[in-house]
Amino acid sequence: MNFAVIEDSRSQAEVLKALLKSEGHQVEVFSEGLACIEAMKTRSFDFFVVDWTLPDIGGDEVLKHIREKCGWDVPVVFCTARTEEESAADILRLGADDFIPKPIRYMEFMARVQGLLRRRKSARPGPLRIGGIEMDLEGRRVTLAGVxxxxTQREFDLAVVLLRNIGRVLPREELLSSVWVRDNEVDTRTVDTHASRLRKKLGLAGESGLMLTSVYGQGYRLDTVQQG
Known part of the structure; x- marks a missing residue:
């Protein structure tokens, strides 16, 4: 597994790195959040360990970028000195998988990491196959008739929601809240734009065995159709 540790305390980061490497993991350390975000443009990580308080941006901003770039299957653990119940609830509500109070108890840290890795492995989804479309949810790849x-990330996430709800009318607001979870600056027109792109890219006008229909005043419905 490829870990990213975002921690501005060099001594703390080196201990975490040594612990993770002792279990056979690859580890890259970042002292600032923006450095990690920049690295994510060219490198992929399987697990993030994030300090809530960083010298440049907040841990919540780092988490937002992780979820946008990597989706919700990648585990994110926060290390924080803010141990009061309200802060812990805020961290989990924002989309973290777990938090470790500082000072870190290293045996507990490794146990929590291993627990999340086991959960991720057992929950690893199989491919989603409907009509001529096959979606590899783990590798985030999609093929149409084998090609x-x-x-884009948003198109992929929207396609997954639609394919998991065949025959059901999905309101635009529901699609917006499911796919654009943390983005408050988009509106329902964004759903229409992405739905139009998916219709062309995935043959959702019937070519793939699926038909994406706009339901007036409501949202979208994806149905299976007989191919001639």
Whole structure:
């Protein structure tokens, strides 16, 4: 597993790195949140350990970027000196998988990490196959009639929601809250734009065996259709 440790205390970061490497993991350390965000443009990580208080940006901003870039399957653990119940609830509500109070108890830290890794392994989803479309949820790849299709992250996430709700009318507001979870600056027109792109890219006008229909005043419905 490839870990990213975002921690501005060099001594703390080196201890965490040594612990994780002793279990056979690859570890890259970042002393600032923006450095990690920049690295995510060219490198992929399987697990993030984040200090809540960083010298440049807040841990919540780092978490937002992780979820936007990597989705919700990648574990994120926060290390924080803010141990009061309200702060812990805030961290989990924002989308973290767990938090470790500082000073870190290293045996507990490793036990929590291993627990999340086991949970991730057992929950690893199989491919989603409907009509001529196959979606590899783990690798975030999609093929149409065996040919790989290039989708943006939002297009991929929207396609997953639609394919998991065949025959059901999905209101635009529900799609917006499911796919654009942390982005308050988008509106329902964004859903329409992405739905239009998916219709073309994935043959959702019937070519793939699926038909994406706009339901007036409500939202979208994806149905299976007979191919001639």
């Amino acid at each position: 790989e299709v290039d989708l």
